Amino acid sequence: MKDNISINIKIDNSGQMPLYLQIARQLSVLIKKGDIKPGEKLPPIRKLARNLGVNPITVVNAYKTLEEEGYVYSRIGSGTFAVNHYGYGKSGDIQKFSLPLLEETDHSEFSLMDQGQIQIKPGTINFASATPSPELFPVNEFKEVLNEVLERDKGFAFSYQESQGFYPLRESIANFVELYNINTTPEEIQIISGAQQGIDIISKVLINPGDYIFIESPSYTGAISAFNSRGARLVEIPIKPDGIDLDFLENSLNKQRPKFIYLMPCFQNPTGYLYSETTRKGILDLAERYNFLIIEDDHLSDLNFSNKRVLPLKSSDRNHRVVYIKSFSKIFMPGLRLAFLISPVQIFNDILTAKHSSDISTSGLLQRAFDLYLRKGIFPAHIETTRRIYKQRYDTMLSSLKKFLPGDISMNPPSGGLNFWLRLPEGYISNNLYIECLKKDILFVPGSFFFPSQKPSPYFRLSFAAVNNREILQGVEVLSRVIRVFLKEYAGIKAPSPTYIPFL
Ligand SMILES: Cc1ncc(COP(=O)(O)O)c(C=O)c1O
Known part of the structure; x- marks a missing residue:
């Protein structure tokens, strides 16, 4: 079915004007007239190309021309959008459009x-x-620690931070994770700009095209995208209310050896399932017997509504099989882009190199502020x-x-x-x-x-x-x-x- 935008574009094949320019010109008129609303998404490239009977590259060039002329902006992985009246960004990064x-x-x-x-x-x-509603964010407390850091560290707060992360923050985190029965040291901790970056870095370090990666089925879309982007072959292992299906997993291990298995043992996304003790023990045993790493993505273990204590799998990891990725996005503020990972020593240097090539370091100012926040001891009350x-x-x-x-x-x-x-x-x-x-x-x-x-x-x-x-x-x-x-x-x-x- 043609959308309104495609219907309004007429293609002239006489060769008098390049096709991409014809499309760009007509789209710019639709944007100026308001027929394409500010913030509205333009049709996906392939779809518009199909509707107009042109090559997708022609549409790519048309969108590029419109972007250069300031009519649209593009967001990687998301699409091309008409610029809003105030200019992109001035009214906030989130664009309005109906789904x-x-x-x-x-x-x-x-x-x-x-x-x-x-x-x-x-x-x-x-x-x-x-994603948590912004009214839950501890804005005032964070304002105070930010001001304190600026007073204390002055320009140092804005210099390059070491890629592994601000040392005092790694110390604070090593203390903080005692709450989860995790024993670690600042040396084993890598600060990352959100758990998603952690997943991406692990993918860079461990996945070669064609490698098998095991995931729970269903699983978190952001991880699936990261693994796909490295050319992984994904093997889906069903998840049950008490955790991953261990029989199915062992069967699969007998057919293919994964580089790692990606799990969310505490309140899995999307199912909400929590791994039982038996499943936890079973998965750690299998990791040992079949020699694979477990990537544990812990974004929700703090939101436990039962009377039974819930701990990450990492707390039982006696044989250094678990890379633990901890996001603060659901229990603190997702926009801080601050998380950490704890990794077995054999891949730590590769992780550090991959982190450095990703963004050099996570914001030093925010690391310092979060360190102070943790040191004040008010985080557990906020959680x-x-x-x-x-x-x-x-x-x-x-x-x-x-x-x-x-x-x-x-x-x-x-x-x-x-x-x-x-x-x-x-x-x-x-x-x-x-x-x-x-x-x-x-x-x-x-x-x-x-x-x-x-x-x-x-x-x-x-x-x-x-x-x-x-x-x-x-x-x-x-x-x-x-x-x-x-x-x-x-x-x-x-x-x-x-x-x-x-x-x-
Ligand atoms: C399971 C899971 N892991 C990781 C993330 C990304 O977390 P972060 O905001 O720390 O990058 C999300 C976000 O929704 C998630 O659901």
Whole structure:
């Protein structure tokens, strides 16, 4: 189906004007007239090329010309957008546009949604974003430590920081992780600019094209993208409510040897599942017997809503098999871009080299400020406040799901984290439900986006990170109503297949 933009562009094949220039000129007129709204996404390159009957390179050149002339800007992995009236950036980095339907939505847009980077239509209830609401951020406390650092360190706060990270911060982190029963030293810690960078660095260090990497199925989209970008062959191991399927894993290990296995043992994304003691022990045993590394991505272990203590797998890692990546994005402030990893010594130098070639170092000013914040001893109290607020949202979501959802929707409620993983009855596809919910201003992430193949899936993820109690109640009620109608009207209807065009 042609979109409005393609319909409005006419191609003249007489050769009087290059095709790319014809497209650029007509698009610039549409932008100036307001037919393409400020912040609106232009059609994906391949799609526009197909609709206009031209080569994709022609559209690439047209978009490049528009960018040079200041009509559009592009965001890698996300697309090309009309510049807003104030100029890109002045009204904040987040651009406003309404969400496209699923056929036009690629993987990267869901990653942006997951991180709350896409500003959605006012009034939409956002169960897609797993990013904390800004009102939970400890802005005043952080302002104080920033000022203190500036007074104390003056210009040094802005000089190049050592690539491994500000030493006193590594000391503070080594103390802080005692909370998680992790024994380490500043020498084993690498500061990184967010867990995503940690995953990317590990991929650079360990993956050669064609290597096997094992992942949980489903898994975190950002990790899948990083592994794919290095040419990895991904092997999906099913995850169950008590953790990865160990029998399936051992079977796979007998067929292929992975460079590593990537796991989220505490409140896995997207399922929310927590590894049992048996699974933890089993995976560490297998790592030893089959000689592979485990990359543990811990972004949520602090958000535990049960009375049972939850510790990262790293705390049981006696044989140095686990690379531990810890994100602060869900329990502190994601925009700080501050995280750390603890790595077995055999790959530490390679990690340091990869970090250096990525961005030289994580911001020295922010490392110093975060160090002071940790030294003041107020972080555990902040984590506890955040945990309590999320626990309330979790309780509200759980009770409303139980109250309103039709009985044929199944779920295994997690005991922590930020997500519920729900399943439609056999034969139904959540991509179709997504489209119906969008019409009622309810947003969630369809399950297909958590599988490397993006295969249609009956599962979907509801997050309660960015919604308050009122929105949860209202949203779950509307969602449940939509589902009831959906189950009647969509029996046997297949999903539209999502198009994934990486990095165009
Ligand atoms: C499982 C998982 N790992 C890593 C990240 C990225 O974290 P960071 O913001 O620290 O880069 C996310 C973000 O949502 C995530 O869900």
